[in-house]
Amino acid sequence: MSDNHPSSSHGVDALFSRGRLTAIPRRPARREQLLVHLTQTLFEPNRTYSEREVNEALLTVHDDYSALRRYLVVAGLLTRPKDGSSYRRAG
Numbered sequence: 609m610s611d612n613h614p615s616s617s618h619g620v621d622a623l624f625s626r627g628r629l630t631a632i633p634r635r636p637a638r639r640e641q642l643l644v645h646l647t648q649t650l651f652e653p654n655r656t657y658s659e660r661e662v663n664e665a666l667l668t669v670h671d672d673y674s675a676l677r678r679y680l681v682v683a684g685l686l687t688r689p690k691d692g693s694s695y696r697r698a699g
Contacts, residue, residue, distance in 0.1 A: 620645040629670040632679070640683060646676065647685040651697040662686070662695050 620641055623629055633639040650665040651657065657665075659677075666673035677695075680686040686695045 624669075627669070632670065632672065632675060639679065643676075643680055643683050643685055647680060647697055651686065653697050653699070655696070657695045659692065659695065 623631070623633065623642055629642070633642055646666070646669065650668070651662075662677055663673045666676045670676060677686070681688060681695075685698055687698050688695045
């Protein structure tokens, strides 16, 4: 592992080709690593995002932005109010 990468994203680079995610991992632990990496690289702390902004950010790495968005919310990495009007990076 390079010193430039935080330990939470160890091995995540192997999931990408030319800046695009090649596939969403099926293994929960591997998917969690990816989701943490995406949260840290695509979303700023203390900022509110519209659903459109979240979708556009996720589209930069993979076409199935809705699956990635759902995984991020289920994992508790992105939070949203019950009405789904906005998203925020957790923590």
